[in-house]
């Protein structure tokens with residue numbers, strides 16, 4: 001019996017290997033490796049894919065978040081509302097700028113509970129970071145409504161929602177800036193680190209292009225202290241190949257998710273719920289079970305991998321000890337941290353592999 005991993009990247013590469021290899025060779029032979037035609041082509045193609053006016057290629061998803069808040073002028077003394085069960089990088093994007101995260105609990109869809117936003121707004125609140133976790137979408141109608149009424153900016157973290165839509169519109173295009181990661185395991189994954197922002201604001205596009213390149217538009221002229229967060233030609237070229245298959249990949253994941261939904265039949269776990277109005281990209285298939293650690297060990301005995309997204313919520317992480325939170329501050333989030341389990345979900349997962357996962361889980365007894 002071969003191990004079924006929680007995630008595997010090679011099957012997706014294998015499917016179009018010749019095309020990736022040809023593109024890589026093309027870029028290597030071009031003699032041009034940073035910010036060139038491939039990056040420009042990818043920025044245009046990804047803007048078009050999302051429906052945003054502008055896309056700026058960056059070095060990572062975390063850089064996209066860091067730059068997003070900086071571009072909006074959010075820093076020291078400002079508060080940003082974010083879901084307490086978010087990935088740590090979401091919070092880092094806020095705090096690297098000197099701003100303070102204000103956490104709200106998730107809802108039954110494992111995402112920002114927008115009904116709690118209003119109560120979290122203070123005179124210091126400047127923005128909401130809407131993180132679209134696990135391929136789902138936040139309720140962007142409610143998020144945008146609260147933002148409008150309190151004059152807040154909205155940043156969307158789409159690192160797990162490439163191709164996810166909310167009432168037919170792509171995530172990342174509702175707020176001021178959409179931040180994407182193209183880390184290899186993401187829905188649209190590069191073969192190294194990469195990221196981008198999308199926006200409809202020309203000034204943000206222009207300033208982001210400057211900041212990603214030491215604060216320079218014109219060689220050796222530095223308008224402000226910037227970063228080095230450039231997307232390279234090799235990753236952009238490979239992303240140009242992969243973007244063509246993103247919808248196909250999401251459709252395949254949708255099928256895998258549907259099969260889990262239809263065939264997992266055990267009282268010991270709760271299946272994920274999809275918010276009505278969302279087409280999920282199924283970045284993860286996250287179940288909840290009070291027997292999580294036991295189920296995970298049992299699956300491993302059966303040579304089935306799984307993951308926990310995430311075992312330690314940011315407010316209890318060592319990195320954020322200085323914020324002064326303690327266990328019990330966000331009970332919904334903390335309960336989820338002990339109960340969530342991400343089942344094997346990857347492009348190229350075979351029907352036989354999924355049958356094995358389903359059978360094993362359906363025979364699990366705590």
Ligand SMILES: *Cc1c(COP(=O)(O)O)cnc(C)c1O
Pocket residue numbers: 060061062063087089090131157159160181182183193194195
């Ligand atoms: C992966 C991820 C990030 C960070 O992206 P990197 O490219 O790894 O820096 C940020 N937010 C979320 C929700 C993520 O899943």
